[in-house]
Amino acid sequence: MADAPGLMEPAEEIAYETRCAEGAIWTGTRLLIGVIAMAFAGVGFAYFYLRSVNSEGLWRPHGQTAPLLLGTEIAGAALVGAILQSYGLFRLRRGLDLDWSVATWATAGAGVLGCGLQIWELTRLGFQPGQSGYASLFVAWGPLSAALLLVGAYWSETLAARALRMKSAVAGDGGLSASQLPRARLFRASAEGAAYFWWFITTVSVLFWLLFYIV
Amino acid sequence: MAISATASAGLGQTGGPAPGAASPARGSRLNVGTAFAGAVLGYLFGHWLGNAIVSGDLYEVAFNTSTNNVAIFLALLFGVVGWLAGIGALNYPIAKIMGKEAPAEIPEEGWARFLKFTLDHKVVGIQYVVGVLMFFFTGGLIAMAIRTELLNPTSHIFGPNIYIQLVSEHGSIMMMMATSIVVGPLGNFLVPLMIGSRRMAFPRVEALSFWVFISGLMVILTAFPLGGFQTGWTGYAPLQEQSSGGMDSYLMGFGVIGTGMILAGFNMAVSIITYRAPGMRWSRLPIFAWSMLGTAGLLTLATPVLFAGVYMGALDRTAQTALFVNAHGGSSFLWENLFWFFGHPEVYIMALPGFGIAAELLPVFTRKPLFAYRVGAAGMIGVGLLSFFVWQHHLFQSGINPDMRPMFMLTTELISIPTGFIYLVGMGTLWRAKIRLELPMLFVLALYFNFLFGGITGVYLSDVPINVQVHGSFFVMAHFHYTIMGGLVFAFFGGLYYWLPRMTGSMMNETLGRIHFWMMFIFFNLTFFPLFIVGLLGMPRRVFEYAPRLQTLNDISSISSYLLGFSFVVFTINLVWTQFISPKPAPPNPWNSKGLEWTMPTPLPFHNFSRIPVILSDPYRYGEPDALPVADFGEIAAATSSTHEGLAGAQPTSSGTEEV
Amino acid sequence: MKGMPSTPEGRRLNRKHLTRLVIPWAILVIIIEPFIWFVLRNHLPPGHMTDSATGIQFDEAVVTMTGSPIVLGVLMYFGYAVTVWRVPRNAPLEDGPPIRSNIAVQAAWIAITSTIVMSMFVFGTYELVVPAGSGGGEGPTPIWTPATHKILPIQVIGQQWRWTYRYPTFGGFETDALVIPNNTEIAFHVTSLDVIHDFWAYQLGVKADANPQVDNVAFTKTQHTGRFVVRCDELCGVWHGAMYNYGQVVTPSQFMAWATSTEKKLAPMTKTLPPVNYAGYTPSANGAAGGYYPAIDPFSKVEETAVPNGKAVEDTSALRRTNPSQRAGAGSTTTKTPTGTIKKPTTPPVTNTSGKVG
Amino acid sequence: MIVLAVFAVAGSLIGYTIADYLRARPPTVNFTAGHATGQPVNLTLQTVGAIGYGPTPNWVSYLTKSPSGKWVHTTVWKVPENTRINVTVYEYDSGSPLRNQAIGQVTGVQGGTATLNGKPFNLINSFQGNGVAHTFTMPALGISVPLYGVNGSAKTFCSTAAPCHQSALHNTIKFSFMSGNHPGEYRWQCFVPCGLATVDGNGGPMQAVGYMGGFMKVVA
Secondary structure, eight states: OTTOTTOOOOHHHHHHHHHHHHHHHHHHHHHHHHHHHHHHHHHHHHHHHHHHHOGGGOSSGGGOOOOHHHHHHHHHHHHHHHHHHHHHHHHHHTTOHHHHHHHHHHHHHHHHHHHHHHHHHHTTOSSOGGGOHHHHHHHHHHHHHHHHHHHHHHHHHHHHHHHHHHHHHHHTTTHHHHOOSHHHHHHHHHHHHHHHHHHHHHHHHHHHHIIIIIO | OOHHHHHTGGGGGTTOOOTTOOOOSTTOOOOHHHHHHHHHHHHHHHHHHHHHHOOHHHHHHHHHHTOOHHHHHHHHHHHHHHHHHHHTTTHHHHHHHTTOOOOOOOOOOSGGGGGSOOOOHHHHHHHHHHHHHHHHHHHHHHHHHHHHHTTSSSSOSSHHHHHHHHHHHHHHHHHHHHHHTTIIIIIHHHHHHHHTOSSOSOHHHHHHHHHHHHHHHHHHHTTTTTTOOSSTTTTOTTHHHHSOTHHHHHHHHHHHHHHHHHHHHHHHHHHHHHOOOTTOOGGGSOHHHHHHHHHHHHHHHHHHHHHHHHHHHHHHHHTOOOTTOGGGTOOHHHHHHHHHHHHHHHHHHTTHHHHHHHHHHHHHHHTSOOTTHHHHHHHHHHHHHHGGGOGGGGGTTTTSSGGGHHHHHHHHHHTHHHHHHHHHHHHHHHTTOOEEOOHHHHHHHHHHHHHHHHHHHHHHHHSHHHHHHHTTBHHHHHHHIIIIIIIIIHHHHHHHHHHHHHHHSBOOOHHHHHHHHHHHHHHHHHHHHHHHHHHHTTOBTTOSOOOGGGHHHHHHHHHHHHHHHHHHHHHHHHHHIIIIISOOBOOSSTTOOOOGGGSSOSSOOTTSOSSOOEEOSOSOOTTOTTOOOSEEOSHHHHHSTTTSOOTTTOOTTOOOOOOO | OTTOTTSHHHHHHHHHHHHHHHHHHHHHHHHHHHIIIIIIGGGSTTOSSBHHHHHHHHHHHHHHHHHHHHHHHHHHHHHHHHHHSEEOTTSOOOOOOOOOOOHHHHHHHHHHHHHHHHHHHHHHHHHHHTTGGGGBOOOSSOSSOOSOSOEEEEEEEEETTEEEEEEGGGTTEEESOEEEETTOEEEEEEEESSSOEEEEETTTTEEEEEOBTOOEEEEEEBOSOEEEEEEEOSOOSTTGGGOEEEEEEEOHHHHHHHHHHHHHHTHHHHHHSOOOOTTOSOOOSSOTTOOSSTTOOGGGGOSSTTOGGGOOOOOGGGGOOOOHHHHHHOGGGGGGOOOOOOBOOSSOOEEOOHHHHO | OHHHHHHHHHHHHHHHHHHHHHTTSOOEEEOOTTOOTTOOEEEEEEEESOOOSSSOTTOOEEEEEOTTSOEESOOEEEEESSOEEEEEEEEOSBOBOOSSGGGGBOBSSGGGOEEETTEEESEEOTTBTTOEEEEEEEGGGTEEEEEEOBOTTOTTOOOSSSSOOTTSOOEEEEEEEEOOSOOEEEEEEOOSOOOTTSGGGOSGGGGSBTTTEEEEEEEO
């Protein structure tokens, strides 16, 4: 807040607030994961509840299953995204800014791809929404899954775009990976959060892939 | 889902404006007017879209029922999006896609800033005051309409259609309001001042939470022209699937409000965890901030389950899924479980802030340190944790997991232990105190009085055999009005009288305030105490016809409710007169509090603290003449830089074990 | 400092205030507790028409006796504090003694509240389990059941917006009237045809939710004859408030007379009913009027599971009906209306048994 | 200025909402005016498959004939106490099997029977024939009469906006009951889940006073 009008901040205050902001990103990422995890926990609860209640024997007549190949591709997209984002972070820590950028753009692409596949899959189901408990829940889970992938893609995309704009400003200060400017430090904190978040997306995607397609 | 979009939104600020930053917020012409325009446009577009895309079976359903739920949902959804776009909440998330950094925060003057999307937590706090009062008065007027219908057991003023809509709207509006009544206005305004921070962690999330909250009121009110909903605020399925178009407003409304609650709690929790000033150890955190932390935890972790629930309900009504319809493989129990898994933590979302205010105000007006501070803080966190394990006590007679009832009876009764801590704190603080019965103190004492009855009747409800008698009756209804209105709302008004001089710089009128208090206290009790008896004598909730022998008690309640409503007229007159028409400047610290929030000049500087304070002590050092001041603003640090922690070495998340 | 907790002066003050608080409180408690037990208890709702009602009344008395000393103590404390330790508002500012904590008080508080809570839990569980669920709904397979096997089953059917009752042991006739014999163990099998209702027989001390396709069993044993009211206790739509009727506990011989004569009287109607099925009547969410799920007929694909308790399932498409205005001019949607499988005799299938009914 | 305009718009929206709300009550048809004590009241109703106009044109509905012979879209009547009410229902709607066949029973009417097109009956088996279209049921007085449906595929099936004309296919059901000697508002409603395309068939018109349920106000 060095720019704030009427406020002359000493250097240690700026450093302190930067540390606070870094902490906020760290904490915020974890809390965000908690929030989304609870929403998906609601869906997971519904899955096990409807399955155990099996109203009128209509939980999953005839072993209805959504298109397995598409579902695997979607979970795969999430996994690829997580691996790429983590690998990018690994390279960023080594000082390889460009590798990080490429990996992050690719991650965003994987997210958008997964989201698109998920929406497409919803139009290609072999059952109608109200036909069974499974069918209903799958239709409920699909858009949530697509939205989650889109959120991940958004995070990666904004980071990558931000890196492009920031490049020249931090060039003289060691680049994205080493600059001690507050904005570069916060950028790295966010990049770390994104990698963490992508593993969360993958966990959710794979868990539900197991529930909906395999079990 | 919008969280991550804005989660890192506030971060660019610390780094200052960078080349390529989005244009600064100064002079933004977007305000509540453009927001309304956006909402109307979005609504119309969504409605058109919904009518355009409905085909096949959905068309047949929409045709036969004359209600196109898809169109209603899309209209409401786009209405909310239009509203947010109109206020400018979406500017930055969109600019982010281009990689732009956050614009710098520019202070704005004048009343117009209160009608804009603003990042100053102090402005958001005041916006919230107006917002929750709008909710509260709307819900209150509807409550008086309900009581009007119940004046007579058999003849009807509104008739069943309108009556049930009124009941449902009252419940929903009040529940929405109560989740934010303290976190929104007082929490947003005071928490940074109390923890020694210049800002909230995510100011955009904070501002967004307010504008989402306000749109929630509009969404839930659209239920009236759409035919209302017949389910009460609990929205039990499959009645939910069957209900008329207003049900869509309910589901959308709770979805929207839920989003706002998540955003508000998220920002609050992260701010308290990471933005505490140096030296603000957990053991020095004001008890009000503890209550906000507990509440924020519940808001962020319980509300997503509600979101999932209303989302499923929306799908049942639009996409023809059958999640809550037993005959098609769903289960009506599923909604009950999801709803109450959120619903019970929500009860404590509405209780903790009241406890926090009471415990925060007591030391000031007893001139004593807070008694058993640690037990109080532990109680708040304990209540929060336990509240996730009690939800099926709402379902004792439902036939869901009947063999689990003793377990839920146990957890429910266990929760009365940490709740009892708040009485320990209160009674210990009053012991041999120098009690000054200022206006806010009256509200605090009223909270202890009312909550005692609310709490003890909770024990009746938690006991499964007695629950057979009182479940779903007016007894329950009186019970939760005693805890929420008698506890939280009293605490809110006490807090408002106490902190308004801090927020606006003007005192409220004492005489009018006392009239308000005594009317509210007496007629609150006269309204709701008879309803305990009415419930025990066999009157179910939400009925428009009842046994004629219960008319006298109901009439006492109804007439008292009008006078209770009138007490808020007194309050409103007081508020408008002393804050807008003829402000009376308040002294800098009118209550002689030792709290950190009273150390700054009035009006509050834009950045709260010109120097980040170093916290030296908790704010309850009454009766200790030798105690250090609550914080050091640089003067002491300059003189004795080596004797205590300073900025340089302090970690934001330091945790202390100092004995208090 | 004067009045600090550790000083002799502080200890003297503590003792003084404590004595002045505890003695009046103890006296009041000694007066109030017998009053609750001997006077108030017999007037507490819901009376003692059944064993579960009596049990509830007993529990209410016990909880009141536990709670009232607490309420009384807290109220007296606050009253005492406000009167004794109050300072005039215009008095000069003076701080109280800085008592921050007191380990003994805190430990005692936690110990006492925990003890009360645990005993309430044990008591509540005993009172739930021993009287066979104390009149509450126990789901389809109750685990706490009455000791006797002579139980009269009654199916309680909630529908929007009234209650009907079936007597499976009397040929399964269905009636609006709830008549039950005295001194008999009764099992209410509560179910619903549509949304969630709640069967609340107030004077019987019975309450159980009615869920569609779910059997919720509640037990009670009648002890006195008389009239009782049945209300719906779960919001079930616009007529929820009007969903009530009255029942009657009569002597066993009166009951037998009523039941056998009603069975005979309603025989023609009973023949048209499906066999008694505790889990509801018909597994269709579509209602008689054409469904919310028009194109979905899940049962056509499921062979075994769709026949609960051996009841034949009608083709759900027969439960649909045409909308006249749709037929009039709604174009393509008309093709979706099925003809149904209703047999179409030339004369209506109406019966007149009035000669026999009288 | 913008703000003022916004408030004006918001105010008028709120005003509209409240006004919309207040007018949501159906009118009351009064049978007490000019009624001579001891004389029966003739209550004539019709049920139509779709009301055909208004915001919900496809809702099924009851209509009431006012003393002046005009069909009124309402289900609220005012009748004197201790009076015989002769009810005539013209039933224009198609029927269906009942979810709870117990509603096929005629109860609580004078003589224990109603007439269907002149023929007395006290039970309809809804699984045969055209099924039951609606019922006329007043739980507090124990009155319930099922209304046999018409053939929905017939050429003369009523497909115009309400009220239906006598030339359309219909059944005529007649019965009588006493209004009792306790003044008050008695709920009556249809117990056939006929809210088309709603879950369990009990939404829409079934939950709206003025369509499939209403009040009989008995006055001294």
